Amino acid sequence: MAQLWGGRFTKETDKKVFAFNASLSFDKNLLDQDVEGSVAHAVMLEKQGILTLEEKDAIVKGLTGIREDVESGRLAFDETQEDIHSFVEAQLIRRIGEAGKKLHTGRSRNDQVALDMRLYTRAHVLDVDERLKELLRVLLKLMEENLDTYMPGFTHLQKAQPVTLAHHLGAYFEMFKRDRLRCRDIYKRMNYCPLGAGALAGTTYPLDRNYTASLLGFEGPTLNSMDSVSDRDYLIEFLAALSTVMMHLSRFCEEIILWNSNEYRFIELDDAYSTGSSIMPQKKNPDIAELIRGKTGRVYGALMALLTTMKGIPLAYDKDMQEDKELTFDAIRTVEDSLELFTGMLSTTRFNREIMEKSAINGFTNATDAADYLVKKGVPFRDAHGIIGRLVLYCLDKNTGIEALSMEELKSFSSQFEPDIYEAVSLKTCVEKRLTAGAPGRKAMEEVIRINKSYLAEEWMPGRESQSRNEESL
Numbered sequence: 327m328a329q330l331w332g333g334r335f336t337k338e339t340d341k342k343v344f345a346f347n348a349s350l351s352f353d354k355n356l357l358d359q360d361v362e363g364s365v366a367h368a369v370m371l372e373k374q375g376i377l378t379l380e381e382k383d384a385i386v387k388g389l390t391g392i393r394e395d396v397e398s399g400r401l402a403f404d405e406t407q408e409d410i411h412s413f414v415e416a417q418l419i420r421r422i423g424e425a426g427k428k429l430h431t432g433r434s435r436n437d438q439v440a441l442d443m444r445l446y447t448r449a450h451v452l453d454v455d456e457r458l459k460e461l462l463r464v465l466l467k468l469m470e471e472n473l474d475t476y477m478p479g480f481t482h483l484q485k486a487q488p489v490t491l492a493h494h495l496g497a498y499f500e501m502f503k504r505d506r507l508r509c510r511d512i513y514k515r516m517n518y519c520p521l522g523a524g525a526l527a528g529t530t531y532p533l534d535r536n537y538t539a540s541l542l543g544f545e546g547p548t549l550n551s552m553d554s555v556s557d558r559d560y561l562i563e564f565l566a567a568l569s570t571v572m573m574h575l576s577r578f579c580e581e582i583i584l585w586n587s588n589e590y591r592f593i594e595l596d597d598a599y600s601t602g603s604s605i606m607p608q609k610k611n612p613d614i615a616e617l618i619r620g621k622t623g624r625v626y627g628a629l630m631a632l633l634t635t636m637k638g639i640p641l642a643y644d645k646d647m648q649e650d651k652e653l654t655f656d657a658i659r660t661v662e663d664s665l666e667l668f669t670g671m672l673s674t675t676r677f678n679r680e681i682m683e684k685s686a687i688n689g690f691t692n693a694t695d696a697a698d699y700l701v702k703k704g705v706p707f708r709d710a711h712g713i714i715g716r717l718v719l720y721c722l723d724k725n726t727g728i729e730a731l732s733m734e735e736l737k738s739f740s741s742q743f744e745p746d747i748y749e750a751v752s753l754k755t756c757v758e759k760r761l762t763a764g765a766p767g768r769k770a771m772e773e774v775i776r777i778n779k780s781y782l783a784e785e786w787m788p789g790r791e792s793q794s795r796n797e798e799s800l
């Protein structure tokens with residue numbers, strides 16, 4: 327057991343206490359960020375005359391050497407160290423001696439860990455955004471290919487009105503687009519550097535916090551040192567955004583599972599994305615979709631856990647906050663993997679156009695249009711609704727559809743029916759006449775696709791946005 331804080335103690339830490347307190351087994355994930363932050367800190371210390379040029383050079387070389395050695399497997403994490411910060415510092419001192427002991431000048435593990443987590447999360451906000459963008463590209467392509475793939479639209483999981491596959495997929499396009507907007511928004515709010523806040527009250531050394539912030543690609547330094555070491559809002563916001571991504575994926579997975587079932591047969595999942603049963607040879611199971619749906623729980627759990635951890639913590643840093651790591655790492659990995667697998671699964675799925683179209687015809691999805699037809703012929707809507715309701719009952723009894731009835735049969739329900747009813751209730755008419763903005767008709771969909779294409783062509787330049795409160799440099 328090795329510690330950074332032995333001086334004041336006369337007794338060794340109890341072994342179980344050490345193990346319970348230690349975080350190296352999981353915060354070793356932050357090695358890159360710890361090195362990056364320490365390099366920036368050392369460069370700033372030298373600029374401010376707190377380190378000599380030689381000391382700074384030795385520190386930077388030592389730190390990058392540690393990172394390279396861990397990456398290449400030459401250096402293993404030494405589990406006698408409490409956390410990643412202690413591990414790196416101990417290694418540095420072992421490698422470069424006295425200069426290594428000066429790295430921590432004007433810094434505390436509290437602002438160090440706050441920085442490392444922010445750097446880690448910031449990179450993953452971008453990564454999640456990029457994966458969402460990839461999914462949107464796949465969705466948009468499928469939308470363009472399926473502008474006249476007719477299918478039933480459902481409410482209450484009952485066939486309601488006909489739509490197209492492009493339109494149905496377009497609903498998810500909008501959801502994932504909002505997920506990206508949330509990432510952008512979080513990025514903007516979190517992109518301020520806590521380094522230099524010290525343990526909680528800043529430091530008496532003449533640090534240049536603007537300089538470290540700019541070295542690390544931040545918009546500027548955070549504005550309150552107590553808040554800097556104890557703020558985990560950005561993690562909560564990100565976990566909430568990730569939970570929403572999972573909720574969207576899970577809804578989509580649920581539909582994929584239904585559509586892939588023998589009852590629907592709207593789609594067929596690619597063999598590469600399905601699994602078999604150990605006992606039933608006929609089975610091809612949608613395990614990936616089910617797993618993504620299932621994993622939604624652990625991401626919601628991470629959000630709940632962190633909200634609960636943070637709720638009673640007095641200012642400033644308290645050790646409770648160490649609990650932010652495992653759940654954040656797990657949630658991020660879960661969402662990134664889920665997005666990647668989902669995108670692969672969707673882009674290899676085969677859509678059974680004929681079955682979808684047949685299903686749209688069979689379920690009286692044209693009943694509203696039949697009622698609207700009568701309205702156009704002067705029948706009040708409420709009466710038309712009743713007439714078509716009776717017509718549907720009649721069809722159910724005869725096991726047929728409105729479009730298959732004879733003129734004579736139709737006339738027996740309302741004298742207003744004319745031969746043009748057949749055209750009015752055809753699947754194509756029902757969809758193509760729906761041309762309000764955001765509706766499934768081809769013309770309306772083409773406009774949406776045009777807008778979304780130019781949206782996807784836009785490049786997001788993170789770090790270009792400023793937040794008013796920090797706009798003037800300190």
Ligand code: ARG
Nearest residue numbers: 349409435436439645647648
């Ligand atoms: N492992 C700690 C964490 O993750 C690092 C900060 C420790 N600070 C302290 N004052 N003990 O939160």
